[in-house]
Amino acid sequence: MAFTGLFLILFLIVHASINACIFLNDGGKTFNEMARFMSHNWIMRFLELGLFAGLITHIIQGLMLWSQNKNARPVKYAYSQPNKNSKWYSRSMAILGTLLLLFLVMHLSHFYVDTKVALYVKGDAPHNLFEEMKEVFSVNWIVGLYVAGVIALFWHLYHGFQSAFQSLGFNHKKYTPLIKSIGFGYAIIICLLFASMPIAMFFDWIK
Amino acid sequence: MEHYHMNLTLKVWRQKNSKEQGKLETYQVKGISSEMSFLEMFDVLNEQLIVDGKEPIAFDHDCREGICGMCSMYINGQAHGPWQQNTTCQLHMRAFKDGDTITVEPWRSKAFPVLKDLVVNRSAFDRIIQAGGFISVNTGNAVDANAIAIDKKDADDAFMAAACIGCGACVATCKNGSAMLFVGAKVSQLALLPQGGPERESRVLNMVAQMDKEGFGNCTNTYACEAECPKGISVSNIARLNSEYLKAGLTTETK
Numbered sequence: 001m002a003f004t005g006l007f008l009i010l011f012l013i014v015h016a017s018i019n020a021c022i023f024l025n026d027g028g029k030t031f032n033e034m035a036r037f038m039s040h041n042w043i044m045r046f047l048e049l050g051l052f053a054g055l056i057t058h059i060i061q062g063l064m065l066w067s068q069n070k071n072a073r074p075v076k077y078a079y080s081q082p083n084k085n086s087k088w089y090s091r092s093m094a095i096l097g098t099l100l101l102l103f104l105v106m107h108l109s110h111f112y113v114d115t116k117v118a119l120y121v122k123g124d125a126p127h128n129l130f131e132e133m134k135e136v137f138s139v140n141w142i143v144g145l146y147v148a149g150v151i152a153l154f155w156h157l158y159h160g161f162q163s164a165f166q167s168l169g170f171n172h173k174k175y176t177p178l179i180k181s182i183g184f185g186y187a188i189i190i191c192l193l194f195a196s197m198p199i200a201m202f203f204d205w206i207k
Numbered sequence: 208m209e210h211y212h213m214n215l216t217l218k219v220w221r222q223k224n225s226k227e228q229g230k231l232e233t234y235q236v237k238g239i240s241s242e243m244s245f246l247e248m249f250d251v252l253n254e255q256l257i258v259d260g261k262e263p264i265a266f267d268h269d270c271r272e273g274i275c276g277m278c279s280m281y282i283n284g285q286a287h288g289p290w291q292q293n294t295t296c297q298l299h300m301r302a303f304k305d306g307d308t309i310t311v312e313p314w315r316s317k318a319f320p321v322l323k324d325l326v327v328n329r330s331a332f333d334r335i336i337q338a339g340g341f342i343s344v345n346t347g348n349a350v351d352a353n354a355i356a357i358d359k360k361d362a363d364d365a366f367m368a369a370a371c372i373g374c375g376a377c378v379a380t381c382k383n384g385s386a387m388l389f390v391g392a393k394v395s396q397l398a399l400l401p402q403g404g405p406e407r408e409s410r411v412l413n414m415v416a417q418m419d420k421e422g423f424g425n426c427t428n429t430y431a432c433e434a435e436c437p438k439g440i441s442v443s444n445i446a447r448l449n450s451e452y453l454k455a456g457l458t459t460e461t462k
Contacts, residue, residue, distance in 0.1 A: 072424030163427070169450025
């Protein structure tokens with residue numbers, strides 16, 4: 001969980017950085033070039049396989065954890081007050097992860113199938129991913145779903161970042177508070193960046 | 208603090224034995240002193256049940272000083288009740304008000320089957336200790352206590368981990384029924400000291416294997432165990448368990 005989680009955390013930095021090129025206000029020129037590089041460079045395509053392997057492993061590990069943990073308490077408490085001893089998001093990683101998976105299905109069908117899968121099905125054709133993004137994010141409920149997905153991502157990352165270090169056996173009086181702060185900063189920055197993209201495109205703030 | 212008396216409604220888990228299904232039963236207790244401990248309140252209720260010709264409620268208790276780890280009630284949705292770093296026997300009735308309803312359940316875990324009413328079988332913990340919670344020493348005269356120099360911080364951390372009384376509140380509290388705080392404490396108290404050196408690798412591997420075999424869940428770092436632990440055992444012991452396990456798993460040659 002921790003290894004794959006940290007790997008996916010690294011991926012999100014790449015993903016958010018490339019997408020942030022839409023804010024350059026150059027009509028999506030830089031962004032489209034980056035997108036073309038990501039879909040045509042064979043090293044990137046190879047790394048992408050690793051990304052999917054990491055994601056699928058993360059999901060399988062999560063499902064195994066969930067089922068083992070569910071079996072560990074066959075009779076539930078009639079009355080329990082978990083809020084007295086732990087945060088809701090730390091207890092909700094499985095449900096947040098499921099929401100993220102549902103979000104990913106929509107997200108990949110919007111942007112992955114059209115660009116990277118289409119390469120093999122329809123052949124290579126010039127793509128204006130920037131314009132496609134604008135079109136997808138012109139619909140208000142889709143923008144709403146993306147923002148909701150990013151909110152789920154925030155809580156998932158906020159717990160997951162520091163949790164990964166604990167699981168790998170790293171807990172230190174000096175560094176753990178630092179890791180927790182970095183995790184919070186990371187989750188805030190990544191999620192604000194991602195949320196601002198559909199919103200900015202919806203309101204036509206980007207040219 | 209002012210002394211007062213209270214009348215309470217108790218909802219207590221009653222279960223004949225490990226085979227039969229249990230259910231919550233409601234009882235009224237009157238004139239409970241705010242200076243009684245929670246277990247003394249149960250003594251009053253049990254005496255009343257005996258007078259009424261009913262079966263008294265079975266519950267675990269021993270020292271009633273907060274040091275033995277026998278008492279084990281899940282009170283109003285929290286292991287050992289509402290107070291922090293406190294056992295059920297040291298929970299005093301001044302934590303409650305007149306007219307309160309208190310729900311009392313046994314620890315809930317597959318590895319801790321209910322034997323009767325509020326009594327669960329915690330021998331899974333004993334078997335984890337048997338799997339590796341020991342050290343090798345030479346027989347003969349006891350060695351001088353200060354013969355081996357130990358760093359003060361390591362000695363303190365080992366002592367803090369050794370404060371675990373094995374009550375099982377961590378398992379009862381954890382949403383996953385995980386025993387990693389208990390095992391983390393028991394591995395840490397020996398891993399931190401030179402005396403724990405000889406069996407360092409086999410200890411963590413064997414204890415974790417036994418923990419999994421007993422049917423405990425996995426840690427997802429909600430840290431609820433630390434918040435409810437009557438001895439304030441830190442989750443840094445779980446991180447130490449994880450790193451000991453990773454290191455031992457990577458370097459050991461035994462299968």
